[in-house]
Amino acid sequence: MSIDFALRSEYATALEELTVPWQAVRPEEPKLRVLNEELAAEFGLDPSVLRTESGIRFLLGNELPEQAKPVAQAYAGHQFGFYAPRLGDGRALLLGELTDVHGRTRDIHLKGSGRTPFARADGFATIGPMLREYLMGEAMHALGIATTRALAVVETGTSVRREAEFFPGAVLARVASSHIRVGTFQYARSTGDEALLEKLADFTIQRHYPQLEGNPKRYEELVEAVATEQAKLLASWMLVGFVHGVMNTDNTSLAGETIDYGPCAFIDDYDPGAVFSSIDHQGRYAFANQPGIALWNLSRFADSLLPLLADDQDAAVEIAEGRVRVFTSVYEAELLAGMRRKLGIADATDAEMGEAARPMLARLEAESVDYHRFFRALAHAARGESAALHALFTGEEGIGEWFQTWLGLSPDGDAMDRVNPVYVPRNHIVDEALVAATEGDFEPFSRLLEVLEHPFEERPGLDRYAAPAPEGSWPHVTYCGT
Ligand code: AMP
Numbered sequence: 001m002s003i004d005f006a007l008r009s010e011y012a013t014a015l016e017e018l019t020v021p022w023q024a025v026r027p028e029e030p031k032l033r034v035l036n037e038e039l040a041a042e043f044g045l046d047p048s049v050l051r052t053e054s055g056i057r058f059l060l061g062n063e064l065p066e067q068a069k070p071v072a073q074a075y076a077g078h079q080f081g082f083y084a085p086r087l088g089d090g091r092a093l094l095l096g097e098l099t100d101v102h103g104r105t106r107d108i109h110l111k112g113s114g115r116t117p118f119a120r121a122d123g124f125a126t127i128g129p130m131l132r133e134y135l136m137g138e139a140m141h142a143l144g145i146a147t148t149r150a151l152a153v154v155e156t157g158t159s160v161r162r163e164a165e166f167f168p169g170a171v172l173a174r175v176a177s178s179h180i181r182v183g184t185f186q187y188a189r190s191t192g193d194e195a196l197l198e199k200l201a202d203f204t205i206q207r208h209y210p211q212l213e214g215n216p217k218r219y220e221e222l223v224e225a226v227a228t229e230q231a232k233l234l235a236s237w238m239l240v241g242f243v244h245g246v247m248n249t250d251n252t253s254l255a256g257e258t259i260d261y262g263p264c265a266f267i268d269d270y271d272p273g274a275v276f277s278s279i280d281h282q283g284r285y286a287f288a289n290q291p292g293i294a295l296w297n298l299s300r301f302a303d304s305l306l307p308l309l310a311d312d313q314d315a316a317v318e319i320a321e322g323r324v325r326v327f328t329s330v331y332e333a334e335l336l337a338g339m340r341r342k343l344g345i346a347d348a349t350d351a352e353m354g355e356a357a358r359p360m361l362a363r364l365e366a367e368s369v370d371y372h373r374f375f376r377a378l379a380h381a382a383r384g385e386s387a388a389l390h391a392l393f394t395g396e397e398g399i400g401e402w403f404q405t406w407l408g409l410s411p412d413g414d415a416m417d418r419v420n421p422v423y424v425p426r427n428h429i430v431d432e433a434l435v436a437a438t439e440g441d442f443e444p445f446s447r448l449l450e451v452l453e454h455p456f457e458e459r460p461g462l463d464r465y466a467a468p469a470p471e472g473s474w475p476h477v478t479y480c481g482t
Pocket residue numbers: 087088089090091092115118119120121122123124125251260262481482
């Protein structure tokens with residue numbers, strides 16, 4: 001008997017044209033490997049119920065409430081700059097929507113649930129990449145960054161082939177504000193059905209930007225609202241040193257959440273050119289390129305909305321460009337405000353910030369200093385202990401002159417510690433945990449998850465989680481998450 005969750009089908013009903021009703025594969029011997037009890041509680045779901053056979057069948061999409069209408073969503077997308085007219089959920093399903101205890105509507109979505117009509121491969125997922133998505137999402141959430149979150153990972157008991165090897169198959173259940181992507185708009189636009197495009201825009205407004213409902217200029221306001229959320233998101237990524245890795249338009253959420261964790265990573269050394277994805281040969285999605293790419297993706301979003309902005313094409317383009325432009329000003333303001341907090345100098349003027357932050361980043365880059373250790377050491381220096389900080393700069397120039405300027409601004413070290421994480425998911429540690437889990441040992445994964453749940457609180461015995469990898473010993477590349 002299925003559990004009676006109040007699962008709704010708002011998207012599937014309102015935007016039927018953009019969905020294909022579909023059923024998840026039913027594995028014979030599934031094992032629940034990780035359950036996000038805290039997140040379950042946000043939906044009033046009892047973790048002990050989710051751990052039962054019916055609970056696991058719910059998490060696999062096999063036994064759903066009677067009214068549920070699971071669907072694969074259609075979308076298009078620019079992948080590495082090239083347009084793919086029909087991507088869609090090739091191995092994913094939207095189970096429907098639930099309301100959380102805060103009254104917010106959230107999608108429940110599966111990944112790895114079998115081939116759909118959009119499939120471009122076997123339709124399955126393997127345990128490593130699904131656990132990686134779980135871990136990265138939780139780490140981002142704990143850091144206060146907008147993100148989708150994993151509810152559970154269930155192993156299917158079936159082996160899945162990747163290149164010449166076999167791995168345990170798995171299904172990820174995740175929660176998101178929605179799965180509406182820039183690529184969803186591109187797809188709707190490409191149908192030539194303007195009424196459908198309008199319906200998608202209105203649905204998006206109702207779900208994410210209800211303050212715009214009834215506004216006669218709501219579609220151009222939508223462009224601006226989405227650009228604003230993307231700007232905030234990108235600033236938060238850049239401040240924390242996150243590289244998404246696959247910023248395709250189909251991986252750009254209209255809700256402004258980080259979505260689709262594939263070959264993503266946190267930088268360790270400060271390196272604007274950092275690339276982790278094995279498939280990003282040109283470095284299109286390198287660390288420092290991300291804000292520019294987000295802006296490009298937003299322009300694709302605005303393009304898709306042109307028919308709704310004005311009857312005249314040139315006028316529509318002008319409106320779109322004007323609205324997208326807000327990205328840059330919001331991004332810069334957010335970045336500056338965030339850097340002020342990281343440097344513990346809340347009252348510094350823009351000019352003082354310029355004098356401190358720019359040369360500081362140049363020194364970090366020149367000496368390949370670990371970005372995260374640096375800010376924690378800097379907080380110690382604010383409290384008068386600067387030996388650890390200076391030890392990070394081994395070159396002749398040392399830390400540089402900006403340091404005295406910064407000290408002169410009376411930085412607040414304790415405030416810095418509240419925003420600069422001690423623990424981020426470092427690639428070599430993540431990799432180690434995923435390799436162990438793939439071999440059946442979930443201990444390192446659980447421990448890492450616990451560490452990352454409290455990123456700002458330095459705790460004894462956890463030094464290795466705060467340390468960069470020993471030179472030359474870790475994978476600099478993260479393979480695309482399939
Ligand atoms: P992603 O890289 O996960 O964002 O996926 C890009 C596109 O490829 C989406 O349309 C996916 O549904 C599809 N895709 C990725 N992996 C698979 C797979 N194993 N089976 C079927 N489709 C897939």
